[in-house]
Amino acid sequence: MTEFQLTPLRCGYVINHAVGSFLYRTDCGDARIDAPCIAWLLQAPGQTVMVDTGPGSCTQAPQHYRPGDPDDLLLLELARHGVDPSSIDTVILTHLHNDHVGGAGHFLNAIFHVQERELREAVWPVPFQRPIYEVNQRGRTPAWVQILDRVQALDGDGVIMPGVSTVTLPGHTSGSQGVLVDTAAGxxxxxxxxxxxxxxxxxxxxxxxxxxxxxxxxAYERSFLRVAALVTSLGVTVLPSHDPRIFDQPSYPVIPTS
Ligand SMILES: [Zn+2]
Incomplete structure (x- = not known):
């Protein structure tokens, strides 16, 4: 079995975001956070895969950078881990919101795995979703348009390679997907x-x-039931997409030391 190590890369922030905006109908008072935009580096012997790509550079997505940040957090993070983005041939995108796909242009030799349904939604979403897909914004070409020549569209669940598969989890968007990764700890x-x-x-x-x-x-409720079934049947560990506490660990799985 191919077992991967998962490393979170801090690629930007959803800045000063009301915590309650993440938690539907939950009173969080005035609590706000700079929620990290996380891309994931999956590594196994002979295999390197990216899941999501963050928002892109500060020039491209200044709303996701804090004062004093370097211009391109994703590139710095990859360099810190000794990874050349042009060496990566597989990128999985959970969905096409700009804080997940903005850095995709760095992966010049990659195939991008996206749900077909997400591609359809991204073309002409409901008006309140258009800015986050960068659609219908005068003078702007969405990051996901720039990689369309290398997209591999998925219609439902897919096996990307041994140890890495996708599961449809709609609700946040209609074509959202999760990524299941085998590790030494399940x-x-x-x-x-x-x-x-x-x-x-x-x-x-x-x-x-x-x-x-x-x-x-x-759809959200059905996706939650699906995650619950995965937890029950496979014992999966769930790693949230914007939680600052993810960086309490440099990588996953966390293997207890005895
Ligand atoms: Zn999103």
């Missing part, structure tokens, strides 16, 4: 923005809470 799930914070998926600590940014709550 499968880990990157659920995309279905589960942005730990509080959205408290496990035994209460019912799951949808992201306040969603397109279909019925």
């Amino acid at each position: 499968p880990h799930l990157l659920p995309g923005d279905l589960i942005p914070l730990r509080e959205n998926w408290p496990g035994g600590g209460g019912p799951p809470i949808p992201n306040g940014n969603h397109t279909d709550l019925y």
Whole structure:
């Protein structure tokens, strides 16, 4: 079995974001956070895969950078881990919001795995979603348009390679998908923005809470049931997409030392 190590890369921030915006119908008072935009580096012997690509450079997406940040956090993070983006041939995109696909242009030799349904939604989303897909914004070409020549569209669940598969998890967007990754400590799930914070998926600590940014709550509920089934049947570990506490560990799985 191919076992991967998952490393979170801090590629920008959703700055000064109301915590309550992540937690539908939950009173979080005035709490706000700079929520990291996380891309994931998956590494196994002979295999390197990216899941999501962050928002892109500060020039491209200044709204996701803090004063004093370097111009391109994703490139710096990859360099820190000794990874040349042009050496990566497989990128999986959980969905096409700009804070997940903005850095895609760095992966010049990659195939991008996206749900076909997400591509359809991105072309002409409902008006309130157009800025986050960068659609219908005068003078702007969405990052996802710039990689269309290398997109591999998925219609449902897919096996990307041994140890890495995708599961459809609609609700945040209609074509959202999660990524299941085999590790030495069992499968880990990157659920995309279905589960942005730990509080959205408290496990035994209460019912799951949808992201306040969603397109279909019925689909959301079915996706939560799907994640619950994965936890029950496979014992998956869920890694949220925008939670600052992800960086409490440099990589996953966390292997207990005895
Ligand atoms: Zn999103």
